[in-house]
Amino acid sequence: MEYWDIYDKDKMRTGRTMKRNDWQLQEGEYHLTVLGVIARPDGRFLITKRVETKAWAPGCWEVPGGAAMAGEDSLTAVKREVREETGLDVTGWEGGYLFTYRRENPGEGDNYFVDVYRFVADFSMEEVRLQEAETAGGMLAERKVIAALAAEGKFLHYDSIKKAFDL
DSSP states (O other): OOEEEEEOTTSOEEEEEEETTOOOOOTTOBEEEEEEEEEOTTSEEEEEEEOTTOSSSTTOEEOSEEEOOTTOOHHHHHHHHHHHHHOOOOTTOEEEEEEEEEEOOTTTTOOEEEEEEEEEOOOOGGGOOOOTTTEEEEEEEEHHHHHHHHHTTOBTTHHHHGGGGOO
C-alpha cells in the first residue's frame, strides 16, 4: 500500500499520512505532487500520452509526474517519477525546481500542491523507455505544438505550467 504525507496550507508536513487516492483530505489539508518538464537545448520537450485505460484524462498528453510518497522530498519524487515514466535519469542535468502551485477541489477531499521542475539535456527519443502501464506514446514537441494540444483540451495542466516551457 502506498502512502502520501498530508501537508498544511503552508506546505508543511503535518506528521499524518493518507492512503494513495483515499480522498479524505479536510479543508486546509493537501498532498504533494510533482511534474518534470523534460527539455532539450533545441527547445523541444518530451511529452507523453496517457493510456486509454486511465480513469482520469485517458489519451491526453502531459509531462511526467505524480505524487510524492510519504517521507519523500519533492526532488527525489520528481526524479523517481521521470525515471519510472520515461527511463531517463535527470540527475546531473541542467535545471531544477521552478515553482509551486496549489489546487483545491472543495468537497472532493483532493487538494494538492504541485512542485514543477524543468530539466534540460541533449537526449534522444532512443534513450526514452516509456512505462507501458502509464503511457501510450511519447514525442519531442515544440512549445507551439504543446500549446495547440492544450487549446484542444488535450494537454494536462498547461495553464498552470506554461511558464515552465520558457527556455
